Every structure is written in C-alpha cells, then in structure tokens.
Amino acid sequence: MRDGYDAELADVSRILVAMAEAVRRAMSDATTALFTTDEALARRVIAADTVINEHHQQVEDSVYGLLARQAPVASDLRLLVTALHITADLERMGDLAKHVAKVGLRRHPLPAVPESLRRVVADMAAVADRIAAKIGTVLASPDAVDAATLALDDDEMDRLHEALFRILLGASWRDGVEPAVDGAMLARCYERYADHAVNAGRRMYFFVTGSVLHPVDPGADGLVAGEAP
Amino acid sequence: MRDGYDAELADVSRILVAMAEAVRRAMSDATTALFTTDEALARRVIAADTVINEHHQQVEDSVYGLLARQAPVASDLRLLVTALHITADLERMGDLAKHVAKVGLRRHPLPAVPESLRRVVADMAAVADRIAAKIGTVLASPDAVDAATLALDDDEMDRLHEALFRILLGASWRDGVEPAVDGAMLARCYERYADHAVNAGRRMYFFVTGSVLHPVDPGADGLVAGEAP
Numbered sequence: 412m413r414d415g416y417d418a419e420l421a422d423v424s425r426i427l428v429a430m431a432e433a434v435r436r437a438m439s440d441a442t443t444a445l446f447t448t449d450e451a452l453a454r455r456v457i458a459a460d461t462v463i464n465e466h467h468q469q470v471e472d473s474v475y476g477l478l479a480r481q482a483p484v485a486s487d488l489r490l491l492v493t494a495l496h497i498t499a500d501l502e503r504m505g506d507l508a509k510h511v512a513k514v515g516l517r518r519h520p521l522p523a524v525p526e527s528l529r530r531v532v533a534d535m536a537a538v539a540d541r542i543a544a545k546i547g548t549v550l551a552s553p554d555a556v557d558a559a560t561l562a563l564d565d566d567e568m569d570r571l572h573e574a575l576f577r578i579l580l581g582a583s584w585r586d587g588v589e590p591a592v593d594g595a596m597l598a599r600c601y602e603r604y605a606d607h608a609v610n611a612g613r614r615m616y617f618f619v620t621g622s623v624l625h626p627v628d629p630g631a632d633g634l635v636a637g638e639a640p
Numbered sequence: 641m642r643d644g645y646d647a648e649l650a651d652v653s654r655i656l657v658a659m660a661e662a663v664r665r666a667m668s669d670a671t672t673a674l675f676t677t678d679e680a681l682a683r684r685v686i687a688a689d690t691v692i693n694e695h696h697q698q699v700e701d702s703v704y705g706l707l708a709r710q711a712p713v714a715s716d717l718r719l720l721v722t723a724l725h726i727t728a729d730l731e732r733m734g735d736l737a738k739h740v741a742k743v744g745l746r747r748h749p750l751p752a753v754p755e756s757l758r759r760v761v762a763d764m765a766a767v768a769d770r771i772a773a774k775i776g777t778v779l780a781s782p783d784a785v786d787a788a789t790l791a792l793d794d795d796e797m798d799r800l801h802e803a804l805f806r807i808l809l810g811a812s813w814r815d816g817v818e819p820a821v822d823g824a825m826l827a828r829c830y831e832r833y834a835d836h837a838v839n840a841g842r843r844m845y846f847f848v849t850g851s852v853l854h855p856v857d858p859g860a861d862g863l864v865a866g867e868a869p
Contacts, residue, residue, distance in 0.1 A: 475718065482711040489704065492724065499728070580818050589809050591817045592824045599828070 416481050423473050423494050427615070428550050430466045430501040435543035437463065437508035438604060442536040445515035445597075446529070448522050456512035463505035470498040486621065493618045500611035504543070507604040514593055514600070525586040528594045531575045535601040538568045542608040549615045561612045568605045572598050645710050652702050652723050653847075657779050659695045659730040660840070664772035666692065666737035667833060671765040674744035674826075675758070677751050685741040692734035699727040715850065722847045729840035733772070736833040743822055743829070754815040757823045760804045764830040767797045771837040778844045790841045797834045801827050 437456050444453035474491045477483065483491060515523050524532050542564045575598045578584065579591045616622075666685050673682035703720045706712065712720060744752050753761050771793045804827045807813065808820045845851075 475721070478707075478717050478721070479713070484708070488707050492704070492707075492721075495721065495724070576821075579821065584817055588813055588817055588820045592805075592808065592820055595821045595824060596828070599825070 416477065416483070416487075419473060419477055420490070423470055423477075424550065424618075426466050426470050426473075427494065427497055427501070427618075428547055430463060430470075430498065430505075431543070431547040431550065431611070431615075433459070433463050433466070434501050434504040434508060435540065435547065437505055438511065438536070438543060438601075439540055441508045441511040441515065442533075442540075444512055445523055446533070448515070448520055450516060450519050453512040453515045453519075457509050460505050460509045463502060467498050467502040470494060490618060490621070493614050497611050497614045497618060500607040500614070501546075504604050504607045504611070507600045507607070511597060511600050514597055517593065518589070523590070523593050524597070525590045525594075527578060527584070527586060528575065528590070531571055531578065532594070532597055532601075535568060535571045535575070535598060538564055538571065539601045539605050539608070542568075542605050542612065546608055546612045546615055549612055550619060561609045565605055565609050568602055572602050645706065645712070645716075648702060648706055649719070652699055652706075653779065655695050655699050655702075656723065656726055656730070656844070656847075657776055659692060659699075659727065659734075660772070660775040660779065660844075662688070662692050662695070663730050663733040663737060664769065664776065666734055667740065667765070667772060667830075668769055670737045670740040670744065671762075671769075673741055674752055675762070677744070677749055679745060679748050682741040682744045682748075686738050689734050689738045692731060696727050696731040699723060719847060719850070722843050726840050726843045726847060729836040729843070730775075733833050733836045733840070736829045736836070740826060740829050743826055746822065747818070752819070752822050753826070754819045754823070756807060756813070756815060757804065757819070760800055760807065761823070761826055761830075764797060764800045764804070764827060767793055767800065768830045768833050768837070771797075771834050771841065775837055775841045775844055778841055779848060790838045794834055794838050797831055801831050 437459060440452055441456045443449065444456060474494050478488070478491055481487075517523060542561060545561055545564075575594060579586075579594050584591065666688060669681055670685045672678065673685060703723050706720055707717070710716075746752060771790060774790055774793075804823060808815075808823050813820065
C-alpha cells in the first residue's frame, strides 16, 4: 500500500517539476515574442497552455485518487493538499504567460512595449524568470537558502513595478494611452506571476522538506505602485 | 463520529456563507467609495479584508482537521477539497475588492473614474455584484437555474470589458494616461472578481448538491478586450 502511495506521490512530484519548467519556458518565450514581435512564437505560447492545463488536471486527479484510496494520515494529507495548492499556482502562472503573449499580439506588427518601457519590462521579466527557476530548483534539491531568497526577488519586483508606473504616469511620457495601458497590464502579469511563483516555491519547499519556510500569504495582492496605502 | 463530522461541515458551510456575504459587501462598498470619493469607506474596505482572511484560515484549518480526524470516504473527501477551492476563490475576491478601494484612493480627492467611464464601470460593478449575490443564494438554496446563469453574467462582463477598452483606446479619449490606466486596472479587478465568483458559485453548487454543474475552468483568464485571438 505504502509503496504504491510513494510511487504515485513521486509521479505527482515529477508532474509538478514538469509544470514548473513549462510555465517558466512559457513566460520566457512570451517575453521573447513580446520584444521581438514574433507572432509565431506568441501563438505557440498560447497553444502550449493547454498542456499545462492537462498537467494540472493530472495532478488534481492523482491527489484525489491518493486521498480516496489511501486515507492518508495528517502529515501525508497536508502534503497532498499542498500539491493541490502548488498545481493551482503553476496553472495560473501558465495563464499569465499566455496573457503576456496575447498582449504582444494586440498591435502586431507594432511592438507592444515602447522604447521608454523596454528596460523596466525586461528587468521585470528577468526577475520573474529567476523566481520561476527557483521553484524547480527547490523541488529538485530543497535548499532553505535558495527558497528564502524568493522573498527578496519579490521585493525587487515591487520596486520595478513602481519604477514602471513612475515612467508611464510621469510628465515625460509621450507614448500615448494604449502603450500605457499595455505596459500597466504587462507589469501586472509579471508581478502576479512572481507572486504565484513565490507561493508555489514556498509550498514546494514544504512539499519536499515537510517544514514551513515562511507563512504563505494566500492572497498576496499585487498592488499597483503609487497607490495610496 | 459522523455527527461531529456533519456538525463541523455545517460550520464550514456557515463560514463560507459569511465569507460570500463579506466579499460581496466589500466590493459593493469599494465601488461606492470609488464613485463618491469616500476615503473613510475605502479605508474600511481595506481594513475589513483581514476578517475575510481570518475566515479563510478558519475554513482551511477546519478542513484539514476533518480530513485528518475523519479519514472521509471519496465523496466526502471531494466535498472537503471543494471547500478549499471555494475559500481560495472567496479570499481572492476580497483582495480584489481591496484593490478597487485602493485605486479609489490613489488620486483622492480627485475621482478615480472619469465621467467618460462612469457608466461602463458602474455596469461592471453591477454585474460583479449580481454574480457575487448568486454564490450566497446557491449555498442557501441550491438552484440549478440560478447557478447556470452565472455563465451568462460572465459573458455580459466580457462585453462590458470590451466596451470599456473601446472607450479608453478610442479616438475621442481626452482624459489622459492615468485615468486610462486606472480604468483598465478597475476593469481587470471586476472581471477577475467575477471569474472567481463564477468558479466559487459552481463549486458551491457541487458542495451543496454533490453534482457538477459545469466543468470548472480553474484558470479562466480574464482577457483584455481588443487582444488578438
């Protein structure tokens, strides 16, 4: 019984790793498509989201199966429910990558990101990628130091989000309304993607080690920079 | 054993109903604060979100407790995991209401919503409120007809979202960049709130009746109107 349980749990882990890699590649490709106005690549990102959704369904089905058949004790139980949380975060990260790809197509062949925002959007994408990479790393070899730095990356994302809003709401903004709205939407996508990645990373850490790294904030709200407190 | 289980499950239901009411009121109050530039009301919405988060924690703790102590069979199990999904959706709806309240404060005492967008934003808020109301209704007296109309409301939200983008990206837009960005953010908040409400409503229906109303799309992605397909 226990052997079957362990084997099936290992399968769930493998699917989660595959999902983490897929959502990292999805956002990375979506960003490339955005900056190079590569329509074909953007469409591939959009199409590939169905694979991520299938993985998500596989994890949910496996976890329900394990819960039903094995009646696991408290610690295993918490582990299985953690897997449900992780897959939900990863699935949503895939959606956000798809969203970035779609913003990239909106005014194709015109670039969605004006020159004035390229640097800050590229920096946000880089932070998002770094956080996404850590999810896979944590699962492959849980390392508290690595996992703990997730929060620092998230702080950097917040700073970049503020910087982007200072540019597009600043007096020197000359790119008009549509690029401002697209820029704000892109910023929100990268920021929410990072929020989910931080949550998924912390939960991955728990999933692998059984110990809580930080209290996970279930509703880390990506606040728009410049908002009143 | 079963009696304790049923009583505790009834407690979970009660908390979910309370959360559904709280997130409905939160968004309704946030909208009022937005349209009347009522700073005190906006701050009350922001503060009240902690109560919603506490309820969320209570549901998670109760469900974990039930899972651990009762080793429920398959159908009860699915019910308990459904409660976890519902509370996650409701918790996020609370965050989005808080976000609307914060947008309302950004340029206080100036109104966050320019005259040109008041109608469509008010319509989006009305649809969001209607969907949120149905969650509570479904839980109180499960009605397939009521629950099935959730999807129709969601279609209306999509149409309003498109209408809003036509206004703020149209040639006659005279309100500048900041109100456009705020308008786009508000639209996204109402739309995501409605997405979560639809998911929560469907899952509520399952929670109460034990039958699936529709396949729930876990990652319904609120797409920005005007995006390429």
